[in-house]
Amino acid sequence: GGPRLLYALNKSHGLASVTTINRHNKIPQLLPSIASPSAEDASTNITSFFNPEIKPPPSIPHGETLPGNVVIVDRVAINEKCQYCSRRNCILGLCREHADAVDLQVNSLESVEAVQKALDLPKDSPGHVCYGKDATVLAIAPYTRADHYTPVPIIVSPSCKSEKGDMLAKWLKIVVAAWQRHKYGECLNGPLWAIATDGESTFRLAKFLLYMTEQVAPDSDLGKILHPLLGLNCWTGEHGLVGTCDPKHIIKR
Ligand SMILES: [Zn+2]
Structure with missing residues (x-):
């Protein structure tokens, strides 16, 4: 994929070249983190990718609320x-x-x-x-919508895999908070509902530390429905965020 594929398609099928695209379109750049991902890193990338001129925010039918988003975290080879x-x-x-x-x-x-x-x-x-050795990529994707389905990366950070779950949890929390505060984040593109990773032990510990901290209040509207369901895990993190596994990894098991 990427520029090399585009170069091949330019030669074989006459698609617009990288230079032509760059001249006519502002292509946002993902800024890699230098050390542990910071609020500034997340904020810079949210500004680049979620600027309404680059990615129009989802339209909200009258009386409805913004769709929730899932934070997808995985590793890629570098x-x-x-x-x-x-x-x-x-x-x-x-x-x-x-x-x-x-x-x-x-x-x-x-x-x-x-x-x-x-x-x-x-x-x-x-x-x-x-x-x-590889890079951790964190992307935001909306739930339940077909028109804005594509995941958008907001963090890419190289790792030598010696990181422990508590260190990962620390910067995940910072990045989530940056989304909630940013003017193109939660208020324009919707809240975060869940954070999805594979089953790797570091990710599992981080999700446990962050998203098993408080219970859905039994007397809330949601709690009245959920608490009578025997065996249902009603623990969440701050703002009702839950940790989850992405379906591909569940199916693989
Ligand atoms: Zn190292």
Whole structure:
């Protein structure tokens, strides 16, 4: 996929080339996180992708509320190498777990060599950093709608897979809060209802820590329906958010 596929289709079927598309359309760029994903990272990407000029918000029929969204989290393979980010004048591609151990700003040749030195340090020694082995991608997709179905990424962050569930939970909470606060987030595109991951143990622990913290109030309208259902898990996280598995992973099991 991506630019290479478009290049092939441009040659074989005469589709518009990458340069032509770039000239006529503003294509939003996903900003990768340098260390642990922050509210600023999420906010920048929400601004790029959910700007109403780029992605018109869902229309709401009179009297109805905005549709809820699911946060989809999964890992994708990446090349284990560094890259220069001209937008932020820094080095990308190190894992979020260890990136804080070194200054990634490119201010001189020495600053680049310092990163190289930290990469060469033996594993588990202080100051060691590593390449991201894969990237965690967090995307937002609406429930129950066919017109705005496509998931939209708001975080991509390299990891060396040494992250524990509580560390993951910490930044997931920050990103969810950034969506709830952003002017193109919850108020324009709807609230978050669930967070879906595969069954990996880190994801499971994070979901347990975040989304099993409070019960649906038994005397609320919803609680009156749910609580009499024997065996139903009525625990949720803040704002009624629930942790779930994406259906593909349930079917695989
Ligand atoms: Zn690492």
